[in-house]
Amino acid sequence: MALQSLDIKQRSATTTPSTQVRQTVEIAKLIDVSACIGCKACQVACSEWNDIRDEVGNCHGVYDNPMDLSAKSWTVMRYTEVEQNNKLEWLIRKDGCMHCADPGCLKACPAPGAIIQYSNGIVDFHQENCIGCGYCVTGCPFNVPRISKEDSKAYKCSLCSDRVAVNQAPACAKACPTGAIQFGSKEDMKDYAAKRVTDLKERGYDQAGLYDPQGVGGTHVMYVLHHADKPDLYAGLPANPSISPLVSLWKGVAKPLATLALAGVALGSLFHYVTKGPNEVSKEIEDEIEKEDAK
Amino acid sequence: MVAKVCGTPKEAFLKVCEYIAETAAPNKTMTNLYALGWTEHSVGSQNIRSMAIIQLLLGNMGMAGGGINALRGHANVQGITDFALYAQNLPGYLAVPSDAEPDLKTFLEKKTPKMLRPGQMNFGQNLPKWYVSLHKAWWGNAATKENGFAYDFMPKLAGASDVLSIFDQMYQGKVHGFLCQGFNPLASVANKKKVSDALSKLKYMVVMDPLATDTSEFWKPHGEFNDVDPSKIPTEVFRLPTTLFAETSGSFTNSGRVIQWRWKAANGPGEAKDDTEIMATLFLKLKDMYAKDGGAYSEPIQKLTWAYRIPTKPSPEELMMEYNGKALADVLDPKDPTKVLVKAGDQLPSFAMLRDDGSTTCGNWIYCGVWSQAGNNSARRDNSDPSGLGQTLNWGFAWPVNRRILYNRASADPSGKPWDPQRTVLKWLGDKWGGNDVPDMRPDAAPEQNVMPFIMTGEGVGRLFAVGLMAEGPFPEHYEPFESPLDNNPMHPKNPKARANPAARVYKGDMEAFGTAKDFPYVGTTYRLTEHFHYWTKQSKINAIMQPEQFVEIGEELAREKGITAGDKVKVRSNRGFIKGVAVVTKRIKALDVDGKKVHTIGIPIHYGFKGATKPGFITNTLTPFVGDANTQTPEYKAFLVNIEKA
Ligand code: SF4
Ligand code: SF4
DSSP: OOOGGGOEEEETTOOSOOOOSSOOOOEEEEEEGGGOOOOOHHHHHHHHHTTOOOOOOOOOSSSOSSSSOBTTBSOEEEEEEEEETTEEEEEEEEESOOOBSSOHHHHHOOSTTSEEEETTSOEEEOGGGOOOOOHHHHHOTTOOOEEOTTTOOEEOOOTTHHHHTTTOOOHHHHHOSSSOEEEEEHHHHHHHHHHHHHHHHHTTOTTOEEEOOGGGTOBSEEEEETTTTOGGGTTSOOSSOOOOHHHHIIIIITHHHHHHHHHHHHHHHHHHHHHHOHHHHHHHHHHHHHHHHHO | OHHHHHOOOHHHHHHHHHHHHHTTSTTOOOOEEEOHHHHSSTTHHHHHHHHHHHHHHHTOSSSTTOSEEEOOSSTTHHHHHHTTSSTTEEGGGEEOOBTTOOSHHHHHHHHSOOOOSTTOOOGGGGHHHHHHHHHHHHHGGGOOTTTTTTGGGSOOBOSOOSHHHHHHHHHTTOOOEEEEESOOHHHHSSOHHHHHHHHTTOSEEEEEESSOOSGGGTTSOBTBTBOOOGGGOOOEEEEEEBOOGGGSOEEEEOTTOEEEEEOOOSOOSTTOBOHHHHHHHHHHHHHHHHHHHOOTTOHHHHTSOOOOSSTTOOOHHHHHHHHHOBBSSOEEETTEEEEEEEOTTOBOSOGGGOOSSSSBOOSOGGGTTTEETTEEGGGOBOOOOTTSSSOOTTBSEETTTTOSSTTGGGGBOTTSOBSSGGGOSEEEOSSSEEESSOOSSOTTOOGGGOOOSOTTSTTSSOOSSOSSSSSSOSSOOOOBOSSOSSSSOTTSTTOGGGSBOTTSOOOTTTTTTOOOTTTOOEEEEEEOOTTOOTTTGGGSHHHHHHSOSOEEEEEHHHHHHHTOOTTOEEEEEETTEEEEEEEEEESSSOOEEETTEEEOEEEEEOOOOSSSSSOOOOOGGGSSOSOBOTTTOOBOOSSEEEEEEEO
16 A cells, blocks of 8 residues: 555455565554543544544433444444442443454455455554455454445554644544543553553552453553453443454355455355345355355 | 532532532642633632632642643634733733823832842732733833933723723714624624614724624524514624635633744635734824825824834744844843843743833733744643653743742742652752643742742732732632522521622613513523533534534423423523524523522523524523623623523
8 A cells, every 4th residue: 555654464355465665653543431521522623634524412411422333433432330349440341442452354355455454553444445345344353344334345443544644643642631631652651551550559449450352352442441350331442352253264264265266255245235225235245255255 | 508509419518518618638639620610600710719718728739730720712812822911911911000100110110019028029010021022012112211202102091991890881872883804793692682772873883804704794684584674773783704714823821821933824715814814904094194185192002113014914933033032132141241041022931121221122922932032932842741640841831931830839838848749840959940740839949948839929929818909808718699599698598698709890771681580480590502502513513413503401301381392482581582493402401499499591602693504493491590600791691581482
């Protein structure tokens, strides 16, 4: 792609080798939930930088708005009021793509080059190659990608790969007024997190810790949690996320076969897409995958 | 007693007291940051004064990280306040003359503070220099020694002119025209019905604003959100679109008194004009009309200094230079008159150069130094912080004289040694004061001279006991809000006169509009959301996406009692009207135990209205009472009585 300085580590449904000549630094975004005030400046910055505007919705009796991630909301704040040991805590988690080292979305994706992992760790969707099948949605252990109703393409946080490519922090990190969003090399972010965790422990949060789940090989978006023993408290953050075994099965064992077959389907689907629209295409690919899985 | 009055659990309150008391140690400091949660009460000034007393007692004044600090609600509230937002002040908080002072001499004698203890600075004694320089800035050559520097040109104060009093006068039909500049009073002043009725009594209103505000359409029906009959409203409304802060250069003065220049980023849309251009054009037109047609006492208008390069467009740079002031004649050293301190024609470096003989001009004495011969100091952008205390002395310019911490002499002990050597703000260097800030002290006042740190008082010390300065007594006192769920003030259960602030001002008709706990058993309080900025950002698409619709917050217990679930539409009423919104049911609002009574609170964000990109909503201030703090007249938005039901 044009964003050469990011270099490519892997591409969906592609067996030819990726670029390997250059070594880039592995990056990470660290979200310190304990420092977040829920102002949504990050949500606004995301909307502005990526030039997307979600609908003006309604209030649903909570602070959350928009209520969920969408093709036009790549990050949303999730507010949870937790009362334990006579203490009320307002836990506010910035939800969005975790940029997994082992990305289930990419593994599940049958469209060549629709999902790219750069060598710095960013997982990016290239919508021009997306066929709208929704497999990334199934493949993602964090329920992140969303298919647009307008163009049937999958969308999610790009970790501002365009900004990072020119040495800028993601828009959300730049906008956050409290420093709850930090950005840098993964190593530096882990060091920073360790300091925050020590501080939180001194303040009585014995279970404070870093969320960098190994089930997906670690992530390039990490959280500092005051209750790292109970990630579920934070609007259902999974304790041990891992890629669905189905995805590993058909992509792992039967990879070349599946790729070949799917390339055929993808080509065919293009034709179908033009004549019948995206939904039926997904159905067809689904059938194909089920066939593969059954083998 | 505190737990009884405010419902805070005793142990929690004592814990906070302990934390606060610990900061009495020389190496521990506490800052107090307050905002509208403290000021929007009929006892707002008392709240702040109580904390100021605590900070004085703990020795937290003048220290790095100490003090009592107002957090401003806009980027430039400090700036507009510095420039006479309140008509009872002139720029730089100078007193406004009234008819009781017929001439300059009487005025200055009356207003210049007297030294109350020998050897103190009593800095206010310089008032004549500041005041005369202001007249010279405004009326130039027309301000002469002989005519008391055009003392008669200065309009004399004619009673209260705070926002509540202006709208009350309007309500009584005493105001004909209203120039509404960057202000949305229909939404932001208490008791919308009264404000709407008041605006309906005007002959005309001119709205200068970047946005089509709710106020500019107060006459227009917007369903139940603005239920008015335009055929009964004769007011003629003109809208003059202005540019926004990003569409013009100028400065912001922040809560820390740091004046920061900002640069124009974009052109305004359509026919929008800078506020200064609109005001200048209006002024020149009036001046012209007075010249042609005559009129009563037009001299102050005809003689007003107006030396701008383009008279209809005074530039922000020209204005800032004018506020700073310049020497009209050589300014000489009083100790050695052969020495010229500032050459005639030069910009002044500090207010120490101001003179009361008409040889200097200054549009706002506290801003003196912001644009010296060195140029625009507010545009400086060096963020280096050599002391590590956050003292970025070369970033922008803080009034006064680039001093960042007021009363910083109090950061050192009487002998001049810093109380906390790890965080030295000031110290006595043997022959002068030095350290990490501009000394708030005569630079050569040796510690033995006992010149006290509080240089703005006549006695040089902080005032725990203040006579004649507050509308109330010399010590703070607790009073219940005007609308309270309690029948009595728990501090004075037998004295009905001490229930609510006896020094507060209540206009005719407003007392009757107060509700009682019998009909309105819950406490309403209003506030802002981080996603929105007052009533502006409901006009902006992205902010509207973040919080699209008006809501009201209630606790779980009250929700259960009333059969309300999150997401239900509810109606909140006060004795002055009603609003509707979506119910947010939260653990964050708990019932309080106040004086043995269970008190529920209903939280009501203010941002919504009938104009904008959000879902149309009600004006929250439909509910609030028309009464304010006894000193500042800031309305009591934080505590009033309401009832709630499912809509
Ligand atoms: S969080 Fe989901 S969408 Fe993001 S990289 Fe991981 S698997 Fe892919
Ligand atoms: S900008 Fe920062 S503080 Fe605000 S919601 Fe996002 S993470 Fe939280």
